[in-house]
Amino acid sequence: MKYQRLKNMILGAMVATLIVGTAPTAFAKESKMNIPVSFNNIKVVIDGKELKTDKEPFTYEGTTYLPVRAVAEAVGKDVKWDSKTQTVILGEASQIANKSETKTVSRTIGNLSFAVPETWKEEKADESFTYYLNDGVILMESWRDSEYDELENGEIDGFLTGFLKSDKAIDSNSNKYNKKNFTIGDIKGKKVDINVEKQYNGVNVKVKSGYFIESGANIVFVMYCSTKDSSESDKQLENMIASFKQK
Secondary structure (H helix, E strand, O other), X not given: OHHHHHHHHHHHHHHHHHHHOOOOHHHOOOOOOOOOOEOOOOOEEEOOEEEOOOOOOEEEOOEEEOOHHHHHHHOOOOEEEEOOOOEEEEOOOOHHHHHHHHXXXXXXXXXXXXXXXXXXXXXXXXXXEEEEEOOEEXXXXXXXXXXXXXXXXXXXXXXXXXXXXXXXXXXXXXXXXXXEEEEEOOEEEEEEEEEEEEEEOOEEEEEEEEEEEEEOOEEEEXXXXXXXXXXHHHHHHHHHHHOOEEO
């Protein structure tokens, strides 16, 4: 059945992300290395006054490195650290930094186009996309109407029941789904809030939501699975869904 293949695809994606440790491009794994640096009693002078710092400046391969917070504060600039984007911000957040968080690329599936953050790691196969977030996976597929009708009982509830029933469900309310119709221009769709916790290979994963978007003679199905609640990922997903339009 369709849901068994989808289950295998999501399982593989979650295993790659959570167990093997494959990190999305936007959230690169921390890298550490030993480098030879030179401490030569480097002094920092600002407007004729020597700046005393708690971290000693050093040189590496011809470049001098200074403690950014001490220098910035000495010239009257606030310093902030954005852990999500790994960005040091001096003074007001730069427009470039803000844009880098929301810049998108255009993709097509069936006869629809949509936009996704360029920072999402993407895998494409036939009429499907898999997107790896730092806290989960988004799976997207295009089905023919006939494939959709072949789902168990021919209904969304039947499909979700079939998708969820053969793995360990932690949430006892796994058969209660909140469904809501929506439109994007002239495109019709249905969102299903699933919020069922599953266990895959010993890892707890929440199957959060599913979308069924009409695309002519096709249905575009989107499923979002996560390992934790993230308002940022939820917002990016909603923005992606809202970007769908006819080609």
